[in-house]
Amino acid sequence: MQKTLSYDHQLERFNPLDRVITFDDFDRGFNGWMDLTPNFVYDNYESFNSAVDLTSWAPSMLSSAPMRFAASHGSMEGTYSLKLTTGAVAAPHTQPPADGSMGIALKRLSRFGDPSKIQIEAWYSYTPAQDRIGLGEEDIRAFGFYFDVQDGEHRYMPGVRYVNSLGGKLVKKWQYWKVADGVTHADWNFGVEDGWCAPGIDNLWYGRRHEDGSSDGYQWVPGGEQDLLYNESPDKINWLYFRLLVDVQKREYIELQSMDTVFDLRGIQPTLAERYRSIDNLINPIFYVETDTDRPVHFFLDSVVYSTE
Amino acid sequence: MHTTNTSVLTRRVWIRSDYATLPYEAGWATEAVFFTQVEGEHPDLTITTDISPDGINWIARGEPRTLGSDQSIAESSLTTFGNWVRLRVEGASEDQPARILVHVNLKG
Numbered sequence: 052m053q054k055t056l057s058y059d060h061q062l063e064r065f066n067p068l069d070r071v072i073t074f075d076d077f078d079r080g081f082n083g084w085m086d087l088t089p090n091f092v093y094d095n096y097e098s099f100n101s102a103v104d105l106t107s108w109a110p111s112m113l114s115s116a117p118m119r120f121a122a123s124h125g126s127m128e129g130t131y132s133l134k135l136t137t138g139a140v141a142a143p144h145t146q147p148p149a150d151g152s153m154g155i156a157l158k159r160l161s162r163f164g165d166p167s168k169i170q171i172e173a174w175y176s177y178t179p180a181q182d183r184i185g186l187g188e189e190d191i192r193a194f195g196f197y198f199d200v201q202d203g204e205h206r207y208m209p210g211v212r213y214v215n216s217l218g219g220k221l222v223k224k225w226q227y228w229k230v231a232d233g234v235t236h237a238d239w240n241f242g243v244e245d246g247w248c249a250p251g252i253d254n255l256w257y258g259r260r261h262e263d264g265s266s267d268g269y270q271w272v273p274g275g276e277q278d279l280l281y282n283e284s285p286d287k288i289n290w291l292y293f294r295l296l297v298d299v300q301k302r303e304y305i306e307l308q309s310m311d312t313v314f315d316l317r318g319i320q321p322t323l324a325e326r327y328r329s330i331d332n333l334i335n336p337i338f339y340v341e342t343d344t345d346r347p348v349h350f351f352l353d354s355v356v357y358s359t360e
Numbered sequence: 361m362h363t364t365n366t367s368v369l370t371r372r373v374w375i376r377s378d379y380a381t382l383p384y385e386a387g388w389a390t391e392a393v394f395f396t397q398v399e400g401e402h403p404d405l406t407i408t409t410d411i412s413p414d415g416i417n418w419i420a421r422g423e424p425r426t427l428g429s430d431q432s433i434a435e436s437s438l439t440t441f442g443n444w445v446r447l448r449v450e451g452a453s454e455d456q457p458a459r460i461l462v463h464v465n466l467k468g
Contacts, residue, residue, distance in 0.1 A: 111367075117444075180416065
């Protein structure tokens, strides 16, 4: 068979690896991106015991990015983006996330083509709801991305998080996912001895958090300060580029790109947990957003490209 | 062929006072059906759908529904609603709480 390939011109604003596995432009629907929920496998469909209510995250939606006083922004190209949002509630950043304080969306995939590298790229934007006067930038705690990966030996989660603001004070630094030394299973699960998750799994809500934004599950990216573009009102958004490249042969980070800045993460390994039952060869990409206060915040994904090599 | 999607707006949440789902954008769809389910004992509940120009200011739209204490599921439908929708549930209290599950199915 002779193949003729023609690429969507929208790929011009991405830098995919050799093989594009998925290219999701939310003008055509949810593209399989869905809300994250726990496993409802116990009596009366209850989920496992956790210090964090994993059932409570706000639903993602297809958004035309309409604003209170500005018009609809549409998306970077087209009308709709995928919007992650939060409830109007936040716990202090030193505590476990409050019910509904995060928005999470993922795509459930598996390994294909025996890749050595996997990469996620996205064009995104972020803003709080314009439910009060002011700029609103300080009310967005963080947003992030991670891959949930399991091979034949380990489950691990290479990811990054942009810490925008903590307790109303702007921080604007990148972190990567890796567990601090000496963290026990009970530490990780906020004291729940039989907690579901092993250290290194689901860093987005597990692991103890400290006043300065450091935590059991996140480490600061060296030189990771970055003043990301945030416009002058909550009802103005701009589209930003994001890329994370991971070596799944060595189980190491390679690099994070944010706008035109590239952070070298070579030689850093995410925490390797024991494999979980029956999910070998799983690779899920996942985005999330967190509010810092009693105000919904939004994270818009215009489009996402997942590619491998 | 139409696009369809079901989102869970409220996932088995205990309510003890008047309650509203988060603002939800549904502008891509031309019809919306909300399903409200209740688990276990509960008081009579009144269910109202709201629409909004901005996700902040709301106005009731559509016929309110009553979900009696002997019922477990109710539906609310909208066909002209602009972009923003939400669902309100009234009647729960500290003495008579309710555990609710709200789906919205969109099609367009």
